[in-house]
Amino acid sequence: MNQTVFRAGLLDGQVALITGGATGIGFGIAELLGSLGAHVFIASRKQEHLDAAAASLEKQGARASVVTVDVRDADRVKTMIEQVQRDRGRIDILVNNAAGNFYAPSESMSANAWKSVIEIDLNGTFFCSQAVFPVMKAQGGGRIISISMTLHYRGWPLMAHATAAKAGIDALTRTLALEWARHGIRVNAVAPGPIPTEGVRKAFTPPSAGGVPDVFAVERALEDYARKSIPLGRWGTPADIAGMVAFLASPAADWVTGSIFVVDGGEWLARGQSRG
Ligand code: HXC
Numbered sequence: 001m002n003q004t005v006f007r008a009g010l011l012d013g014q015v016a017l018i019t020g021g022a023t024g025i026g027f028g029i030a031e032l033l034g035s036l037g038a039h040v041f042i043a044s045r046k047q048e049h050l051d052a053a054a055a056s057l058e059k060q061g062a063r064a065s066v067v068t069v070d071v072r073d074a075d076r077v078k079t080m081i082e083q084v085q086r087d088r089g090r091i092d093i094l095v096n097n098a099a100g101n102f103y104a105p106s107e108s109m110s111a112n113a114w115k116s117v118i119e120i121d122l123n124g125t126f127f128c129s130q131a132v133f134p135v136m137k138a139q140g141g142g143r144i145i146s147i148s149m150t151l152h153y154r155g156w157p158l159m160a161h162a163t164a165a166k167a168g169i170d171a172l173t174r175t176l177a178l179e180w181a182r183h184g185i186r187v188n189a190v191a192p193g194p195i196p197t198e199g200v201r202k203a204f205t206p207p208s209a210g211g212v213p214d215v216f217a218v219e220r221a222l223e224d225y226a227r228k229s230i231p232l233g234r235w236g237t238p239a240d241i242a243g244m245v246a247f248l249a250s251p252a253a254d255w256v257t258g259s260i261f262v263v264d265g266g267e268w269l270a271r272g273q274s275r276g
Helices: 024-035 047-059 074-088 111-138 160-183 198-203 217-229 238-249
Strands: 015-019 039-044 063-068 093-096 142-147 185-192 260-263
Touching: 015 024, 015 074, 015 111, 024 039, 024 047, 024 063, 024 093, 024 238, 039 047, 039 074, 047 063, 063 074, 074 111, 093 111, 111 142, 111 160, 111 185, 142 160, 142 238, 160 185, 185 238, 238 260
Parallel strands: 015 039, 015 093, 039 063, 093 142, 142 185, 185 260
Antiparallel strands: none
8 A cells, every 4th residue: 555544653653453454455565564554464274375475565665474274173273372472572553354255046055165164253343353363352452343234224136145144244343442442452344345356356257258358358357347336436446445444443433433434435235326
């Protein structure tokens, strides 16, 4: 990120742990929090993603460390928290961003397919929040920010697992906010609208008609969707989500907890209405 409205050094001396922080939205969050002075720990299952992301963050002048974790494994999550704590002595900000999903019809979704997404999205968010709690409690406070979505507000065909998991994250956000406020721990969530990551681009890739591939077809399809379906007229970027995360991590949000902020250009509100 080249420019930001946040003041330089806003998060100096703070430690932020971002699950799924090596790619997509998570990486955008790591870039912004790192540029504001936080020491960012990015966590991922894949070492190759971590290495590339850390190199990029360091090139941008951020202090970055990496940790491999599968957030489905509660013991491994505990070890990760201990590792960060041992290394930096504190954890001020936890961003529960790791998620996985795919489109699948409910009638034929395997038990393992259901379980995989619930475990990554919902269990992972709970395990990381629970493991960071004693650290934040001991240091007198902290901020937990989880990445939700908007597709469960009305339901979204072929996404039973992800919509159920994200609805659970919303519930967890409110409950943990109430339980942990007395320890100075603020718990909030951000619900992103459509961000054209690789998965989304794939969904907008028309089937090959043979012959020379139309390299602009995806861009046109994306633009058409934005014009028709997103009131603010454009797709989101990881930086749009990162801005809300930075706000929630900052003292400007000192009286904000248990809240879920939609950042989607108005998309979910307008869903089902055609803008012509
Ligand atoms: C049907 C599928 C499937 C698919 C996996 N499964 N992909 N079923 N359609 N496309 C089933 C498998 O068959 C298997 O069940 C079970 O799910 C577990 O699959 P594995 O590949 O063994 O699991 P694992 O390696 O742990 O992978 C986890 C994953 C995978 C979630 C399934 O997709 C993943 O790692 N994704 C990470 C990246 C990702 O999804 N990012 C998206 C985040 S974006 P069986 O019965 O065969 O054993 C985001 C925004 C969403 O969240 C916005 C949506 C519009």
